[in-house]
Amino acid sequence: MKNLFVLLVFVMLVACSDDESDLISRPDTKEISSSVLSSSIESSCSANSSSSVTPKSSSSQGDGGSHSSSSGQAPAAMTSSSVKSSSSLSEGYVDPSTVIEGTLIDSRDGQSYKTVKIGNQWWMAENLNYAFVGVPYSDGDYTSDSTSWCYNDSAEYCDKYGRLYTWAAAMDSAGLWSTNGMGCGYGKICFQKYPVRGICPEGWHLPDTTEFRTLFNDVGGSSSAGDMLKSVSGWNDDGNGSDSYSFAALPAGVYGEGSFKSEGISMAFWSSNNRLTEQTFTAYLNNANTSAALLILRPNFGFSVRCLKD
Template sequence: MNKFAFYVSVCIGFFLVSCGDDSSSVTIPSGEVSLSTLLDSRDGQTYKTVAIGTQTWMAQNLNFETANSYCYDDDPFNCIKYGRYYTWAAAMDSVGMWTANGKDCGYGKTCSPTLPVRGVCPEGWHLPTFGEWNVLFSAVGGQPTAGKMLKSTSGWNCSDNGRHVRISGNGTDDYSFSALPVGLDIVGCYAYFWSSDEGGSGHAYDVDLCYGNDYAEQGLSYKFYRIPVRCVKD
């Protein structure tokens, strides 16, 4: 089974069997969000931001160039469009360039990072824990529909190398989070975002949104995978 087929099967399979009670969540009305911008003083790039409930998130994928960060298809234009992809070590700033909180966190190692982990994020922002992702999901109505609420309104048109075009999975982007369908070596099918939570020496936790359903789910990826970053404000 190739990588594309694997992720399609996981995504659709999860959709078919998942259920849960999310009645404890407190939903923030979509009109009660505040839009702003963030200037990254390191390279002068400006990002859209959005305040949802008690949190403020980047509303675009990070595009700060560092070692072990990449553009999709090695095309610099894709970094402008989609942001950069990072290994988990790069996302955590394992070399300690900005802070020591995520130092020495990388593939083949286990670490005990000091939270919050700024990682590769701009000053005053940090790489979210999975708990912080869950706070966001609750604020937009809970995991069963968070994917739909957070996904961008275009671009979610999944195909297998152009051979089998599947139904559009565009979101409603009710909260201006604008999650783009990018991550790993696939565009159009999934949005992946790193968290600062480790899953052992070889893996770390990420967040997955899928074209095929409205769910937001927790994933576990190899630390050497290339995955986008969204930062949350300290």
């Protein structure tokens, strides 16, 4: 049985308000939450770098999309073929054969990341693995000396999945790299300015919801972006994707309250947008869906980061 709600129950998805507005970094950014609610979640509602880009044409084929729903239901699994007819492709669809691959070097620690240009956007094609540690973290009774972690506290998982960051760490709330996300964190009113570099290498930034929506549309539309963006291996229960755009999204799971959950099942990428003080937008994929979604999740948990070139 596919564990569609494991991550979501664990993070206690917060979507109790009827107000769909988010505290935004750009005037044209507005997202309706995709509130994936089970009864248990509903009950919880009461409660510095250089980049060297070497063009390389990709021959991978396919299409895709995103899903965002205000219905209160999980993104429905696709039952039709993942290859869409030309009439059903989203506006702005990018042919996978036009994808360009490159490399980013983070001068802070010398790490190298694959990158990919999809349409007009240059994305990291691997999760960020910058070791943002030594910053005290607390969530109720739980305390830690870090705001980013390797899954299972094991370096091999950082090599595989990158690190898992709190939203405050992803946004660089301390203002170490820039001031556009300074002061943003769990339980704080945030006045971020676009673009938010956050924890990303110099010349790159944390995507906002508009930029994630552009990505989803570029790969074909709301219903199949998960398939187009997910890696071809690593996802449980035959939940692998086609990775038609060399984005290689991996099921890195989540960290929270001293536990690691959902490796192989799901992943979430932080955006730079929040709604209220305890609701933050993430791009979410899981093994049970070929779709992708923008969800509102709690900012005090650890999720993955994919940076976008300025």
